[in-house]
Every structure is written in C-alpha cells, then in structure tokens.
Amino acid sequence: MSAPDVVLRVENVTKRFGGVVALNDVTLSVGRGEIVGLIGPNGSGKTTLFNCITGVYKPDKGRVFFMGRDITGLQPHEVAKLGIARTWQKVRPFRNLTVLEAVTTGALLRTDSVEEARKTAVEVLELIGLPREEWGRLGSEITLMEHKLVDLARALATGPKLLLLDEIAAGLRPHEQERLAEVIKKVWSDRGLTIVVVEHVMRFVMSLSKRVVVLHEGRVIAEGPPEEVASNPRVIEAYLGIKPV
Amino acid sequence: MTRSTLLSIALFQAALLAVGFLVSGNNYYMLLLTQVALFAAFVAAWNIIGGLTGQLDLASSAYMALGGIVTSLLWMRLGLPPVVGVWVGGAVAAGLAVLIGIPTFRFGVREVWYALMTASLVVILNNLFRYFMGPWDFYLPNKWGWLYLRPRTYFELFIIVDVVLLAVILVNIYISGSKIGYYLRNIKEDELVSEAVGVDTRLYKLIALAIYSFITGAAGFLQVVIYSSFSYRLFDAGLAISIAIMGIIGGLGSISGAIAAAVVFRALGEYLRSTLGGVIPGLDLLLYGVALIVVGILKPEGLAGLFNQLRRWWRK
Amino acid sequence: MSVGGLLVAVLQQVIDGVFLGLFYAIVASGLALIFGVMDIINFAHGDLVMISAYFVWLISTYLNIDPLLSMLLVLPVLFVLGLAIQKGLINPVLGKEPLIQIAVTVGLGFVLQNIALGYFKAEPRGYPNPVFSEGLSIGPFVIYESKLLSAAVSVLVLFLLDQFLSRTRLGLAMRAVTDDRSSAMLMGINVERVYLLTFAIGMVLVGVASGLWMEMGQVWPYLGTSFSLVSWVAVALAGLGSIRGLAVSAVIIGIAESMGSLISPSVKMAVVYLIFFFILWFKPRGFFAKR
Amino acid sequence: YTSKPAATPSPSPTPTKVKIEKVVIGVVQPLTGPYAIFGREAVDAARLVVDIINNELGGVRSLGGAKLDIVVEDAGTSPESARLAAEKLISQYHVPIIYGAYISRFTMAMGTVTEQNKVILVTDALVDDLANQGWMYFFRVAPRASAHGVSAVDFVMDMAKKYNVTIRTAVIINEDSVFGTTVSNGAHLQLVKYGVEVSSHITYPYDITDMSPIIDQIKRLNPDIIIAVPYFSDGVLFAKTAKAAGLNPKFIAGAGACGFTDPDSIKAAGDAVLYYTNTYSYNPAKPTEWNSKLVSEFMRRYGKMPTEAAGEVFYSFFTIYEALEKAGQMFPDDPLNPDHLRQAFLSLDLNESNSIAAQLYPTGRIKFAPNGENLYAGTAVLQVQLINGTLTPVVVWPQPQEGVQPVFPRPGS
Amino acid sequence: MTRLLELRRVNAGYGEFKVLHDVSLYVDKGEIVAVVGPNGAGKTTLLRTIMGYTTLYSGSVVFKSADISGKRVHERVALGLTMVPEGRGIFPNLTVEENLLAGAYLERDKSKVRERLELVYSIFPRLKERRGQLAGSLSGGEAQMLALGRGLMTSPELLLVDEMSLGLAPKVVLALFDLVVKLNKEYGLTMLVVEQHVKNALEISSRGYVLENGRVVLEGDGRSLLSNEMLKKAYLIY
Ligand SMILES: Nc1ncnc2c1ncn2[C@@H]1O[C@H](COP(=O)(O)OP(=O)(O)OP(=O)(O)O)[C@@H](O)[C@H]1O
Numbered sequence A: 001m002s003a004p005d006v007v008l009r010v011e012n013v014t015k016r017f018g019g020v021v022a023l024n025d026v027t028l029s030v031g032r033g034e035i036v037g038l039i040g041p042n043g044s045g046k047t048t049l050f051n052c053i054t055g056v057y058k059p060d061k062g063r064v065f066f067m068g069r070d071i072t073g074l075q076p077h078e079v080a081k082l083g084i085a086r087t088w089q090k091v092r093p094f095r096n097l098t099v100l101e102a103v104t105t106g107a108l109l110r111t112d113s114v115e116e117a118r119k120t121a122v123e124v125l126e127l128i129g130l131p132r133e134e135w136g137r138l139g140s141e142i143t144l145m146e147h148k149l150v151d152l153a154r155a156l157a158t159g160p161k162l163l164l165l166d167e168i169a170a171g172l173r174p175h176e177q178e179r180l181a182e183v184i185k186k187v188w189s190d191r192g193l194t195i196v197v198v199e200h201v202m203r204f205v206m207s208l209s210k211r212v213v214v215l216h217e218g219r220v221i222a223e224g225p226p227e228e229v230a231s232n233p234r235v236i237e238a239y240l241g242i243k244p245v
Numbered sequence B: 001m002t003r004s005t006l007l008s009i010a011l012f013q014a015a016l017l018a019v020g021f022l023v024s025g026n027n028y029y030m031l032l033l034t035q036v037a038l039f040a041a042f043v044a045a046w047n048i049i050g051g052l053t054g055q056l057d058l059a060s061s062a063y064m065a066l067g068g069i070v071t072s073l074l075w076m077r078l079g080l081p082p083v084v085g086v087w088v089g090g091a092v093a094a095g096l097a098v099l100i101g102i103p104t105f106r107f108g109v110r111e112v113w114y115a116l117m118t119a120s121l122v123v124i125l126n127n128l129f130r131y132f133m134g135p136w137d138f139y140l141p142n143k144w145g146w147l148y149l150r151p152r153t154y155f156e157l158f159i160i161v162d163v164v165l166l167a168v169i170l171v172n173i174y175i176s177g178s179k180i181g182y183y184l185r186n187i188k189e190d191e192l193v194s195e196a197v198g199v200d201t202r203l204y205k206l207i208a209l210a211i212y213s214f215i216t217g218a219a220g221f222l223q224v225v226i227y228s229s230f231s232y233r234l235f236d237a238g239l240a241i242s243i244a245i246m247g248i249i250g251g252l253g254s255i256s257g258a259i260a261a262a263v264v265f266r267a268l269g270e271y272l273r274s275t276l277g278g279v280i281p282g283l284d285l286l287l288y289g290v291a292l293i294v295v296g297i298l299k300p301e302g303l304a305g306l307f308n309q310l311r312r313w314w315r316k
Numbered sequence C: 001m002s003v004g005g006l007l008v009a010v011l012q013q014v015i016d017g018v019f020l021g022l023f024y025a026i027v028a029s030g031l032a033l034i035f036g037v038m039d040i041i042n043f044a045h046g047d048l049v050m051i052s053a054y055f056v057w058l059i060s061t062y063l064n065i066d067p068l069l070s071m072l073l074v075l076p077v078l079f080v081l082g083l084a085i086q087k088g089l090i091n092p093v094l095g096k097e098p099l100i101q102i103a104v105t106v107g108l109g110f111v112l113q114n115i116a117l118g119y120f121k122a123e124p125r126g127y128p129n130p131v132f133s134e135g136l137s138i139g140p141f142v143i144y145e146s147k148l149l150s151a152a153v154s155v156l157v158l159f160l161l162d163q164f165l166s167r168t169r170l171g172l173a174m175r176a177v178t179d180d181r182s183s184a185m186l187m188g189i190n191v192e193r194v195y196l197l198t199f200a201i202g203m204v205l206v207g208v209a210s211g212l213w214m215e216m217g218q219v220w221p222y223l224g225t226s227f228s229l230v231s232w233v234a235v236a237l238a239g240l241g242s243i244r245g246l247a248v249s250a251v252i253i254g255i256a257e258s259m260g261s262l263i264s265p266s267v268k269m270a271v272v273y274l275i276f277f278f279i280l281w282f283k284p285r286g287f288f289a290k291r
Numbered sequence D: 001y002t003s004k005p006a007a008t009p010s011p012s013p014t015p016t017k018v019k020i021e022k023v024v025i026g027v028v029q030p031l032t033g034p035y036a037i038f039g040r041e042a043v044d045a046a047r048l049v050v051d052i053i054n055n056e057l058g059g060v061r062s063l064g065g066a067k068l069d070i071v072v073e074d075a076g077t078s079p080e081s082a083r084l085a086a087e088k089l090i091s092q093y094h095v096p097i098i099y100g101a102y103i104s105r106f107t108m109a110m111g112t113v114t115e116q117n118k119v120i121l122v123t124d125a126l127v128d129d130l131a132n133q134g135w136m137y138f139f140r141v142a143p144r145a146s147a148h149g150v151s152a153v154d155f156v157m158d159m160a161k162k163y164n165v166t167i168r169t170a171v172i173i174n175e176d177s178v179f180g181t182t183v184s185n186g187a188h189l190q191l192v193k194y195g196v197e198v199s200s201h202i203t204y205p206y207d208i209t210d211m212s213p214i215i216d217q218i219k220r221l222n223p224d225i226i227i228a229v230p231y232f233s234d235g236v237l238f239a240k241t242a243k244a245a246g247l248n249p250k251f252i253a254g255a256g257a258c259g260f261t262d263p264d265s266i267k268a269a270g271d272a273v274l275y276y277t278n279t280y281s282y283n284p285a286k287p288t289e290w291n292s293k294l295v296s297e298f299m300r301r302y303g304k305m306p307t308e309a310a311g312e313v314f315y316s317f318f319t320i321y322e323a324l325e326k327a328g329q330m331f332p333d334d335p336l337n338p339d340h341l342r343q344a345f346l347s348l349d350l351n352e353s354n355s356i357a358a359q360l361y362p363t364g365r366i367k368f369a370p371n372g373e374n375l376y377a378g379t380a381v382l383q384v385q386l387i388n389g390t391l392t393p394v395v396v397w398p399q400p401q402e403g404v405q406p407v408f409p410r411p412g413s
Numbered sequence E: 001m002t003r004l005l006e007l008r009r010v011n012a013g014y015g016e017f018k019v020l021h022d023v024s025l026y027v028d029k030g031e032i033v034a035v036v037g038p039n040g041a042g043k044t045t046l047l048r049t050i051m052g053y054t055t056l057y058s059g060s061v062v063f064k065s066a067d068i069s070g071k072r073v074h075e076r077v078a079l080g081l082t083m084v085p086e087g088r089g090i091f092p093n094l095t096v097e098e099n100l101l102a103g104a105y106l107e108r109d110k111s112k113v114r115e116r117l118e119l120v121y122s123i124f125p126r127l128k129e130r131r132g133q134l135a136g137s138l139s140g141g142e143a144q145m146l147a148l149g150r151g152l153m154t155s156p157e158l159l160l161v162d163e164m165s166l167g168l169a170p171k172v173v174l175a176l177f178d179l180v181v182k183l184n185k186e187y188g189l190t191m192l193v194v195e196q197h198v199k200n201a202l203e204i205s206s207r208g209y210v211l212e213n214g215r216v217v218l219e220g221d222g223r224s225l226l227s228n229e230m231l232k233k234a235y236l237i238y
C-alpha cells in the first residue's frame, strides 16, 4: 500500500491505565476504501484503540496518522474536523434533544447554515432508514437500538472520510443487523468511506469486511481475510471458542 | 426567527410598554417596573450560559458589578460618558470571564465544581475590591441625562432598561436558532459526544460565557444607576444565586420561562416586602422561600412546563 | 519582628488554621455525606447548622447546661428533623436538575433563616460560660480548648464515618445508591430508607458541628451563610464522597484562611477561594476524586 | 427623579389653616437581613414614641392636635429595595418626613429620592459622608460615626490621666463596614493626636467565625490598650476568644454601640465582657425625667432595655415632633410645606429645659448646622460592671451615673 | 412443578404511554423461559414490569402464589426475584468486588457471601483479576460479566436477564449458555431470559414466548418454537 492510500495508520501505540495495559504496541493500517473488522475478546483494547484514534485518550506511546498526518494528541473535535467520525459502545443518551436536532448538530461541522445542516441530516436519516415519526422524539424516549442508529446518523452527518463503528449491531435482531449491514455498505460505496467495525457478531463483521484484525490483551494477534482469521487456532482459542458456522 | 416568535416578542413589548405608560404617573410602580425589567434582563443573559449551555454559572453578579464599577469609574475619573463606558464595562467583564474561562474549561472543571468556582469568584472579587477600594460607597456624580444613561425620569430609565431587555431576548433567540445554539445544547447534553462530532466544546463554552458576561457587565451600570452608588458589596453571591435560580425556575433554556420567573418572583418579592416586611419582619422572605420550594418541587420543568401544559390544554 | 518572632507568628497561624480546618471538616461532614450519597446540591447546609445551634442554645439556657451536653439531647431531634426534611423536600427533587435542587434548598434556607429571625429575633445568642472556654499556653503558642476539643471530635467522627462507609453493609448500600439508584433496588436495597437514613445521619453530624460551635461562638439567623460556601468548597476540594479527602481539604482551607488573616481578615476568604481556584485547575474533580 | 407626566400629586396638602388630622412619618428600617436587630428595635421605639406623643401630649398642638402616624417599610437587603420603599412612601402615602434607614448605602439610595421629592429625611445612619452630599432636606440628630471613635479615645485618655496609667501603644480592630471603618479612623486620628502609637489597625468582616488568628496576632503585639469597633456577634466572639487566650491589656474600649455592652451581648458572652466599654449615641441612664420615663415605658412594653437604635429614635422623633410644633407656629398656613419644615428644623435650638428631645440626648443640646448635622452631637460611654452579682451596663462617662465609678484599668492587667 | 411467577393479563407502560397489552405468561420452578421479539417489542418493559419499575394499569403479577403487584422493587428482591438489567446498571464508582458484595446486600451471613463470591469468581475469572478496579472503567464485556455476577450474588429463586449476551465475545457467549444450563441444573436456578441469540436461547429453554408490539403472539416449548416457520423466517436466519 502506498502512503496516500493509507487512510489510517496506528504505529506502536501503547495505552496503560494504572497497572492495566489496554494497548500494547499496536500497529495497524487501514487503506482507502477498506472496511476493516476489528475483533477480539472483551477487554482486549478495541474501544481503547478507538479512543486513542479519536483523541479521547492520548496514547502513552506511539503515533496515530490520518491521511499521512500525525494526529496523535489532537482534541476530539479537531480529529472530527479532519474527517474521523465514530459511534459509541456505551450509549450516551442526549435526553433533551430530538433525533433530528442531534443529527443536525453533526452536519453543522461542515457548514454554518442551520438550514443546510438540516437538509443533510434529513438525507442521512432517510439513508439510514429511521422512520420519519421518530425524528421528533427526544433522546430520552427512544430505545437502545434507535440510539445506535441515531449515533450512526450523527456520525455520518459530519461528513467523515473514516468511520469507526463500536459494536453498532449489538442488541439488534438478525434481520435488523442485516439491514444495517446493507445501509453501511450503501453509505460506504456512496461516499467513498473507509470504515473500521468493532463487533462481536461474527456474521456481521464477516459480511462487511474483507480484512479482519484481531486484538488480544492489547496486541494484534492475527490479521487477514475473515475466513483465514476465523480458522486461525489462536483466534479460536482466544476469542471464538469454536469455529463459526 | 419564525413569525410566531416575532409576534410574541412584539406582543410582550407592547404589553410591557403599555404597563409602563399606565404606571408612569406613579414613581413607585415605575421604579419597580424598571427594576423588574432589569432583573429579567440579567436572568435572560444568564440563560445563555446556564439555560442553553448547561453550565451552572453563579457569577452573574460578579460581571454585573465589575461592568458597573468600571463604567462608573471611567465616568468619574476620566469623564468618559457611560453611553460609551458601558461597552468598556461589558468588555472588561467579558475579558475577565474569558481569562478565567480558558483554564477552567481547559482543565475540564464542570458541574458542581464549576458552580462553586463561579460562586467563589464573586467572593474573591468582593474581597479584592474591598481591599482596594475600602468599604466606602461611591456616589455617582450629580449629572443627569441620556449621555450618562441616567435620565431624569423613571420612565426614560425604564425605556433604556427595556431596550436592554429586548436586546438580550433577541440575542437569545438568535443564538438558539443558530449553529452556536445547536452546539451549546449539545454541550449541555454530553460534552464528549459533542467533541466527537466536531464541536470545539471549550471554544463554544467560552463564546457563551463571553456573550453572557458582556451583556451582564454592560447592563451592570444600570444597576449602579438604580442604587445611585457603588461599593464592593455589588459583588453579591446571593444575588448571583437568585439570578441563576430564576433561570431554572423558568425552565432551563426557555427564554420566556426565564423572563416570566424573573418578573413573577421579583414582583412577588417586592409585594411581600412592601406588604408584610413592615408587619411581621421576615415573613416576606419566608414566603418567598416557600414559593421557591413549592415551584421547585411541583413544577420542576419550571414555569415553561406550566406554559406548555396550558398550551396543550388550550389546544384540546 | 525578629526571625524567631516571625516564625512563632507563622506557626501560631498554622496551628490556628489546622484547628479551624478540622472544625470546618466536621461542619462539612454532613454535607459530604448527604451530597456524596444522594447527589443533592444542598445550599441550606449552613442554615441547618444555624437552626441546630439554636436548639443547642435553647436547651443550654433552659437547663443551664453546657452546649456539649445539650448537643447530645439535640441529636435525636435532628435525626427526626432530617427524616422529615428528606421526606418532604429532598425526595421530590432527587435526581432533578441541580439548579432545581439549589432553588429548593435556597428556599429552605430562606425559610429557616426567617423562622429563626421571627422566633429568636436577630440578636446573637450564646452560652456564657461553657466548660471548654480557656486557652492552653504551650511555650509561645496558644491552643484553645474548645478548638482542641472540636478538632478531636472531628477527627474521630470523620474516621468513624469513613469506616462506616467503606466497611459496613449500610455504607456500601449508600454508595451503591449514589451510583445507580434503580440498580441498587435490584440488590434489595430499600433506596428510600437509605436516603432517609443518610439525611438523618447527615443531620446528626450537623448537630455535632453546631454543638461544637456553640461551645465557643454564638448563633444568629444568618450564621449559616458563613458556613455554606466554605463547607461546599471543602467537599468539592476533597472530591465528592471522599471523607478522608475532606479532612485534608478542610485543613488546607483552614490554614489558607488563617494565613489570609495575616494579610487582612477582611480578605482572607479571597485567599481561600483563590487557592480553591488553582487547585481545581489542576484537579478539576478535587483531590481524592474517584470519578 | 420625577415621573414622566408631571401630574404626580404634590406631597404637600393644600394650604389651609384647617386642622391637620394627622402627620404620617415614613419609617424605613432594615427588618430582615443582618441589620434587622437594629431596625426592629427602632420600629418598636417609634411606635412607643408616637403613642406617647399622641396620647399624652395630645399630638402636635400647633397643628390643632394633629396625631402622628408611622408607616413602616422594610429596607430589605439592598439599596434597591430601600429606594423602592422611599418611593412607595412618597407616592402612596405622601409622607412629608422619612426616618431611616440605619445603613448608610441604603440611606444614600433614599437620599436621592427624598431630595428630588423634597421630603425631609431624618437619619439614624451615622456615616459622616451623608452630611456632605449638599442635601437640603437632610437632618441627623445622632452623633456621626467618627465622633464615636473620638469619644472612645477621649474617654480612655481621660481615665488614664485620672488614674495615672501610661498608655503608649494601642491596637485598633474594627469590623469592616463603612460605619466600623469611619469610627475606627476617627479613633486612629485621635490616638495619634494623643501621641499613642497604633501598632496595628486590623479590619475583619462582621460575620467572622474565628477570632483566634486575630487575637493571637494582637497578643504578640501586646498593646497597652485595644480600641475595638465590633458589630455584634463578632464582639462577643472577640471577648470570649480574648479571654481564652489570656489577652489582658490595660484596657479594652469599644467605639460605637452594641458589641460588648448590649444586654444581649452580655447574656451571650458572660463575664468575658466584664469591664469592656462602648460609646453610645444614646445614654439610657441619663437622669432626666423624660429619659427615665421612656426607658421604663420601653422596658414595660418590650421587656428589655432600649439600646442605641431605640435611643436614636427617641430623640430623633421628639426632635421631629418639636420641629412640627415649630412649623405650626412659624407657618400656620402651610406648615407641612417641605421648605417650611426645613426652616422649622433649622430654627430649633433645644436644651434640657425647653425640650424633651434634648433631655433624651447625651449632650442635652440639639441645634442643626446648615448641612443638617447636630452641632452639639456627642456620645456616652457604658461599661459592663458586676453590680450585685449581675453583669450590668452602666454609664461611666462623661458623667458616671449615680453610685457608679468607672473601673480603670482592667483589674489584674 | 410449582408455579413461581405468573403474569395475568398485564397492561403496563410508562406514564401515559402503554407498552404491554394483555400479556399473560408464567414461569415454573426449575424452568428456563425465553422471551424473544423484535426491537421495541416491549421485552425490557416486560421484565421491568415484573420487577415493579413501570406503571401497571391492570392485571396482576403473582410470585410464589402471592400477588406482588403492589410491592416495591426492593421488596420483590427480598422475595427472591431479581434482574440483570439491560445496559448493565453496574455501580461505576464501586470496585468490582464492592459491586459483587452489594449484590449480596440482603445476605447477612458473611461466610455465605464469601462462598458466593468465590463461585462468581470461578465462573468469571476475569472479574477476579479486576477485583480492585473501579467498575466504571471496565470494558463493555467485562461490565456485562459483572452485572451477571452481581445478579447471581443476590442468589435469587428467579433471575430475570435482559440481553445477557449483549456485547460479549462469541467464546464467552457460548460459555454463558453452558453456564446457564449448569446453574439451572446444578443450583436449580429458574430463569426468565430476554435474548438476541434466539436459537441458542430457545435451545436451552424449556419454553418461550414471542412478543411483538407489546403482545404475546406466540408461545410454546423451546423445540416447537424453534421449528415454527414464521419464527424461523423472522429470527432464525442464523
Ligand atoms: N479508563 C480506564 N481506566 C482503567 N482501565 C480501563 C479504562 N478504560 C479501559 N480500561 C481497561 O482496559 C482494557 C481494555 O478496555 P476496552 O474497553 O478497550 O476493551 P474492548 O476491547 O473494547 O472490550 P469489549 O469488547 O468488552 O468492549 C479493559 O481491561 C478495561 O478494563
């Protein structure tokens, strides 16, 4: 992969919390237009990696590059401005805003006009397929699932180049997961996105990504096409338990 | 701005002016009306930082006093007429607010800590001014006129205050409909999530703080005009708290609620003071306290909640 | 002043400050408990101390006994009063916007102040000859008995409170309720009872503080304002819910105030709060913050 | 300030020789907030005085027996509300005279209103500045603040000479309000005049809760005397802490009233305040007929000794009464016209033989300078002494009350 | 078999917003009962209604043959009923171990508490490693384990579990289902589970209910539901 094609590069990133080493010398790259699956046991450092990329945490060691630019230690909003958007594993409800308002806020990153931003928000919400009746509901009234969709919509509305999805499908029924996967594929191709998906639902990951990276105890233990990774004995031992169907 | 908001502002203004004309023959009511409107303006300004942005700011009276004192001193020492001076007063207040706001937001002081920090700011300034200007009351010069924002009649003073109030309302409405407003409301909900969608939370909190403190500082001189004198006691922690409380009793973020609360409680306070204060001392404040408790417990969504309820009921 | 003299002066102020701080710690302990457990922003804390001090004074003058003894009689009353306040005023605003809580508690403060004003009048009331009213001279230093006593009581009470919260079932339950009210119910914790007990115990601590205060000072309707903000600052500086932290932060405040007195007692609070400012900038959640 | 349409009803009644039914006097006092102690006592005293004037003296005779009436307003807790109170008294009740408002900045806010509306303002606020505003309708019977400081020092130096005690150094402490500062500055200058070295001048806020840092500081300075200007609870706290610390200078004199010798302070402080003194704008022990009468009436009605706030009302209200009498005589056509009232006030020259007010006043004389200050203002000094086993405040200066001697210096110092 | 829990024509919801319509179901002692259904069907609301968090408009909740409809949450817990809530609801500022101890709040016998603690640690060794860490900083999956462990610490007769396997690694999920069976078999723990892994859930359940739009649209034993064509189409595509 030549440099301009690398959208995200994480180099030797280490992050500790007291005695816990959440990330241990992690290095990985994501190329333009890729959808990369990031999997690994609970507590293996996936969310922490997202946090280090988006500026929520500053890595103790190592660098993060986005489109060739060193973004280590930037503020989250600066990272967002550069074009990285994310969703959150732990739902963080916006209790007093409506769905539409929340998504509009995302869209305001690329424009100063509220009108324009609202238009973008409407487009994104339609794309995601959140029914119109839900748009006026407050964050305190919607279900966990709707939350995740709004989260996704808000992230998309910021007009990102790189999208980090943290367990977006968790809690969804299978057919909804399928629908979501379709949506993600659609925006991916529409907008020329690059995506990293963290998910424990293997089918979801496999249906989306051509390449999967496996974290275990803060280290990358495997990397490659989904089928290959899924049959990797270390991955089975550490993560899958048995070979998935 | 939608037509209905414009219409309601126009109605509100018309009503206020009508009341002004009606009572213009009575100095007492005129002064009271002026004080109520000024108080409402302070509450409305607070709404920007407290209601929209969700920062528990308890330093309102610090900016008010600072702006008021700076304007007065510029007038008394340098002969700068307050019409010009208030802008400087507002700027100084905003300057201080931003100066303190930068590290405060930088290091992530929020919630109760922010509230206590701002409350102690009032005490610090109170003490510092006490140290440098002594306990004395400084009386405004015996000069009157629009140039000094100190007209001869209460009615004119009321007009000045009303203009300020109207300006604050418009600023509020403009902000809430704009990008800033969206960002501020998001900050109020969740700062980290806002950051991740590109909101420079520190910057926007600073913007809100600056607007609020500027308005409060500039309008502070009108408070001095009503007092006719100023001293370090203008830095009054209790006043700052009651301004914030009016903002919340009104329903956080709702400008009409905030103003309604300011009007109702300020007028209620004066009514109780003037009817009961001389009869059973303290009963007025006691009832005032009871009113706060009752509204707080029964109508936690504030007066705005009550309005909404009425509106729903009306539509039915 | 000679170097030695200056040293004595500074040391004496430090001693005064430590004692003052420990007294603040006991005053703030009730607040720390109530806030730590119930997440209630109580702006009437100082006024509760004030009312309680009036109770102490009433009993002291009526029975002509030392404030410390009357305090013991007052504690059960405060416990019950705590139950009542919690049930009537605090419970309805639990979990509401902080400013609603501020509004209600400020309202409560107004009510208490003006009840006191109406009933006890504005004149300060004190007990003329408390037992611990002398000073001990140790070398060039003076140590006030009443302060020594309040410091000792304070340390003891804080220690017990800390142990209570970290070691006992009820203490654990209190902290669990703070963290997640609705999950706490799933452990079989009677959340309302925990709240009631918390507030009542908080009021008992208020009672202890007021008894110690009456051993030296007097009470008047606006006494509370002198304690409210400083208690809050002590609690915030400590980091919410940290009892050990409270002792430390209160002593820092006490010393700051005492040293500030050397500049001018009129501006000593500016010194205290400036220090508070700077500490917050470096520790925005207080010294011993868990969150 | 005037209201917009100049149609405001003029406060003065139509000029007739017709009997005036009653004269309403506005009373604005702090009835809530930290100064409520004084305001409430003042209102009590005003009610008493008005009753006496109406019932026993038959009202203002020169006005055809017009009765006095008072309307009480709470000054509240800010100048804003004091000002509203004044406006209300003028617009709603058309009062010709207002008495108040104890606190200088409240009085200041009222003064602008009374001047504009030409209403007489008789004040019990003692701060010196008020008399320098060029106000036409302003009168103050009570001694101004700095006079208190001067009196306290005069008293101590007088005693020192009498009892042959040398005084070289002094420490001044005062609560840091305008009043406390003005009083203590007066004392400071006076001490310098006597050649006494002021080793330290400490100010503190009135709601101070810990005196020990201050006491320890004073102890290290070890002055001959302490001049203290306390507010109230701080006075008791000072005395108690000083006693605990074993602080025992040759003398501790309070300037300005209340702090040490007030009955409530004595109740709260016990023997910690023994031998402390205070200067008073009023001398409750003054052995004149009317003074004894008012003191005993006050005690009968309210069950406590009148302190300074009440005393100021006593003589101020009787001065108002006597000015009204005078106005009735001088301007029978229009006695309540503000300018006529003003002239009546200025023409008063009261002494103990011709006036009740003068009998109540420490110096026994009242005559106004053009700026409205009493030319013969002065104070009395009270000391806490052990009399028949109870702590009692007694007058020791300028003339000790009957059967009493000042105790000087502090025994055992 | 004794009837442990029964819902009779329950209508419940939040404030004025009705979610459950005429829901009737029961759980017998020793059973594992699964509730499945699409998002927003009201599964969480159902469990919350059993615990007493919602407004019950009509119908009754019967536990151990006593009507508990009027009882408050903690009283129901004292009767032997508890829930592992959706979204976990752990105590973030308590350590992992304190969270677990809080679970055993009603147990006054210290040795029994220790016993249970050891059991939970043996089930989730990861929690033992993290025992001193503040629960708020656990990873998503660790927090889920903690929530389950804490539920077990209460030692209930009937455990309600909402989305047990949400966010857990596949290996852990498999282990969990084994564990559920084990707890059921060895400790006689009765469970009512809301699960997204419909197949796994129904496989280990004695019976199941399908909830849609707040109504029970289908019920039956696990096997028969698994072979139901409609269900297969809707849920069992995996
Ligand atoms: N703020 C923190 N303080 C202390 N430890 C932390 C903190 N954040 C994460 N950890 C620890 O770091 C490790 C990695 O956590 P992380 O959230 O990245 O895991 P994950 O891979 O996202 O797991 P899951 O799949 O369960 O969400 C965990 O063991 C967690 O306990």
Ligand SMILES: Nc1ncnc2c1ncn2[C@@H]1O[C@H](COP(=O)(O)OP(=O)(O)OP(=O)(O)O)[C@@H](O)[C@H]1O
Pocket (backbone or CB within 6 Å): A140, A141, A142, A143, A144, A145, A171, E014, E017, E019, E037, E038, E039, E040, E041, E042, E043, E044, E045, E046, E086
């Ligand atoms: N606190 C609440 N207040 C008002 N409505 C609510 C509340 N919680 C949930 N609802 C509504 O109740 C309905 C059922 O929600 P519930 O959470 O019970 O569904 P669920 O089946 O658990 O869905 P999921 O699979 O997404 O967890 C939804 O329409 C939701 O919007």
Ligand SMILES: [Mg+2]
Pocket (backbone or CB within 6 Å): A046, A047, A048, A089, A166, E139, E140, E141
């Ligand atoms: Mg994670």
Ligand SMILES: [Mg+2]
Pocket (backbone or CB within 6 Å): E043, E044, E045, E086, E162
């Ligand atoms: Mg659910």
